[in-house]
Amino acid sequence: MARSSFHHGDLRNALLREGEALVGDGGPERLSVREAARGAGVSSAAAYKHFDSREALLRALAEVGFERLRLALEEAVAGVRGRRRDIAEATLRAVGRAYLQVALERPGLFRTMFGRWSAPDAVVPVDHGAYEVLQRVLDDLAARGALDARLLEGADLVVWSAAHGLTSLVLDGRVDLGPDREPAWAMDLVMGRVASSLAPRP
Amino acid sequence: MARSSFHHGDLRNALLREGEALVGDGGPERLSVREAARGAGVSSAAAYKHFDSREALLRALAEVGFERLRLALEEAVAGVRGRRRDIAEATLRAVGRAYLQVALERPGLFRTMFGRWSAPDAVVPVDHGAYEVLQRVLDDLAARGALDARLLEGADLVVWSAAHGLTSLVLDGRVDLGPDREPAWAMDLVMGRVASSLAPRP
DNA sequence: TGTACATCAGTGAACGCGCGTTCACTGATGTAC
DNA sequence: TGTACATCAGTGAACGCGCGTTCACTGATGTAC
Numbered sequence: 001m002a003r004s005s006f007h008h009g010d011l012r013n014a015l016l017r018e019g020e021a022l023v024g025d026g027g028p029e030r031l032s033v034r035e036a037a038r039g040a041g042v043s044s045a046a047a048y049k050h051f052d053s054r055e056a057l058l059r060a061l062a063e064v065g066f067e068r069l070r071l072a073l074e075e076a077v078a079g080v081r082g083r084r085r086d087i088a089e090a091t092l093r094a095v096g097r098a099y100l101q102v103a104l105e106r107p108g109l110f111r112t113m114f115g116r117w118s119a120p121d122a123v124v125p126v127d128h129g130a131y132e133v134l135q136r137v138l139d140d141l142a143a144r145g146a147l148d149a150r151l152l153e154g155a156d157l158v159v160w161s162a163a164h165g166l167t168s169l170v171l172d173g174r175v176d177l178g179p180d181r182e183p184a185w186a187m188d189l190v191m192g193r194v195a196s197s198l199a200p201r202p
Numbered sequence: 203m204a205r206s207s208f209h210h211g212d213l214r215n216a217l218l219r220e221g222e223a224l225v226g227d228g229g230p231e232r233l234s235v236r237e238a239a240r241g242a243g244v245s246s247a248a249a250y251k252h253f254d255s256r257e258a259l260l261r262a263l264a265e266v267g268f269e270r271l272r273l274a275l276e277e278a279v280a281g282v283r284g285r286r287r288d289i290a291e292a293t294l295r296a297v298g299r300a301y302l303q304v305a306l307e308r309p310g311l312f313r314t315m316f317g318r319w320s321a322p323d324a325v326v327p328v329d330h331g332a333y334e335v336l337q338r339v340l341d342d343l344a345a346r347g348a349l350d351a352r353l354l355e356g357a358d359l360v361v362w363s364a365a366h367g368l369t370s371l372v373l374d375g376r377v378d379l380g381p382d383r384e385p386a387w388a389m390d391l392v393m394g395r396v397a398s399s400l401a402p403r404p
Numbered sequence: 405t406g407t408a409c410a411t412c413a414g415t416g417a418a419c420g421c422g423c424g425t426t427c428a429c430t431g432a433t434g435t436a437c
Numbered sequence: 438t439g440t441a442c443a444t445c446a447g448t449g450a451a452c453g454c455g456c457g458t459t460c461a462c463t464g465a466t467g468t469a470c
Contacts, residue, residue: 007413007465027318029231032456043415045459050413054457107318114374116229116313154391157368157377161392165367166359172316175359189356190363197399209432209446234423245448247426252446256424 012050014040019061020109027108028058028117055118065106065113066128072098073133088146089195091137092159096191097184099163100170104183107171114164134160148200155198162194163187214252216242221263222311229310230260230319257320267308267315268330274300275335290348291397293339294361298393299386301365302372306385309373316366336362350402357400364396365389 008014018039023031033054037044051057076098082090103110135156141147147155169175170183177186210216220241225233235256239246253259278300284292305312315330337358343349349357371377372385379388 009413011413029319033458034456042413044457045416046414048458111318114370114376115317116309116374117231151395154388154395157388158364158392158395160377161367161371162360162364163367164371165363165365165369167367168316168370169363169366172318174316175362186356186359190360193353193356193360193399194395197395211446213446235425236423244446246424247449248447250425 008040008042008046011040011042011046014042015047015050015057016060016064019057020064020106023058023061023108023112024106025108028112028115030108031058031061031112033057058112058117061109062113063128065102065109066130069099069102069113070128070130070133072102073130077133077137084144084146087144088141088199089192091141091146092191092195093188095134095137095159096163096166096187100167100183100187103167103171110167110171114168131156131160145200147198151198158197159191159194162190166190210242210244210248213242213244213248216244217249217252217259218262218266221259222266222308225260225263225310225314226308227310230314230317232310233260233263233314235259260314260319263311264315265330267304267311268332271301271304271315272330272332272335274304275332279335279339286346286348289346290343290401291394293343293348294393294397295390297336297339297361298365298368298389302369302385302389305369305373312369312373316370333358333362347402349400353400360399361393361396364392368392 015036018036019031021039022035031054033047033051034044036057037047040047047057051060073095076094077091080087080091080094138147138152138155138159142149142152142155166175166183166187170186175186177183217238220238221233223241224237233256235249235253236246238259239249242249249259253262275297278296279293282289282293282296340349340354340357340361344351344354368377368385368389372388377388379385
């Protein structure tokens with residue numbers, strides 16, 4: 001990590017790394033340009049050679065997080081095995097668990113991705129492919145008859161809301177599962193119900 | 203609002219009111235003791251006669267919010283009319299809409315209630331009866347045969363997650379409903395599916 | 405292969421800011437006699 | 438009904454802080470000839 005020369009060489013990434021460490025535990029409000037620069041062993045002014053402002057750095061961090069979520073969802077879905085009958089439920093559970101895991105790994109980064117840390121009315125358009133992954137997955141399942149095609153409209157909303165909601169509640173400590181119950185258990189339960197609500201009906 | 207005498211008389215409430223205004227649009231990070239005091243027409247030191255710290259003020263604001271949510275849920279549920287066949291779905295929709303409405307009315311207060319604005323690892327135990335309202339409602343519905351009693355375990359989690367998830371996504375601008383679609387439409391859809399997943403099965 | 409030079413990623417000092425919190429204080433209020 | 442006094446909700450000044458951002462600058466790098 002020590003820098004041998006005047007030039008850092010990889011400062012942009014170093015700042016992202018430090019920024020993620022700050023934000024990862026403490027959330028977006030923990031990020032300071034000065035501290036990230038300090039962590040990278042560089043003057044705070046140097047950071048402005050790579051990011052226009054604190055907010056630009058936060059936005060870049062959110063993008064990193066969304067990309068990670070996208071990859072996690074892709075992987076989770078690709079890893080699903082199951083009999084034809086169970087495939088929808090197994091897939092949604094995998095999605096939910098991946099969502100939860102990404103969030104738990106870096107709670108503050110998750111809040112950076114979804115929170116409104118900029119000006120109250122500013123839209124923070126972090127475009128992400130994670131949502132599209134889910135939509136594709138649902139389309140596939142419907143095409144294979146594992147989900148009711150008539151219920152496809154808004155199904156993405158239902159799944160995403162449930163996964164996001166439970167995850168947020170867990171992250172913010174607003175859900176009491178009692179002893180011996182892991183968040184993943186709760187996610188399985190929730191996604192199981194969601195799957196059953198989308199199952200093909202006679 | 204003008205104060206005639208040396209003593210304010212109702213400073214605690216005035217601070218809560220100002221605090222809510224600050225937090226209501228901007229979220230917890232917008233709250234400053236100084237600004238709340240300024241708004242109440244009082245020195246910042248005076249605020250400390252009523253709240254131990256900035257964090258104590260935030261906690262009090264969160265409590266105000268939770269109480270409001272509880273009342274909104276009670277009201278919403280009490281106002282549900284419907285034929286026996288539809289009662290579960292109608293009730294859950296009412297719950298979801300009330301949840302959404304409370305959040306949209308004061309987005310920043312909602313984030314104050316649920317966010318982690320204190321030290322990263324600190325638990326913020328704002329105990330609230332809103333959750334209990336939901337549990338009671340579900341029990342009632344099951345007792346009347348409107349929900350499948352065998353699915354009652356965890357049903358509260360499912361409902362709360364879905365409502366909370368969609369609400370959070372809407373609040374953070376992370377859901378694209380397209381034109382002509384209101385958040386309430388999305389909530390009806392989501393809660394409709396949730397209700398169907400809990401419906402009595404043959 | 406050597407040299408002049410443009411580029412640009414760094415430095416470090418400084419700006420102005422608003423904040424949370426504390427302090428010794430003051431004066432309005434209400435109670436005991 | 439009047440008075441002495443304890444209480445305590447206010448004041449205003451001050452503390453130390455870390456922050457975002459800008460500035461004129463310097464020196465390493467790489468390219469044109």
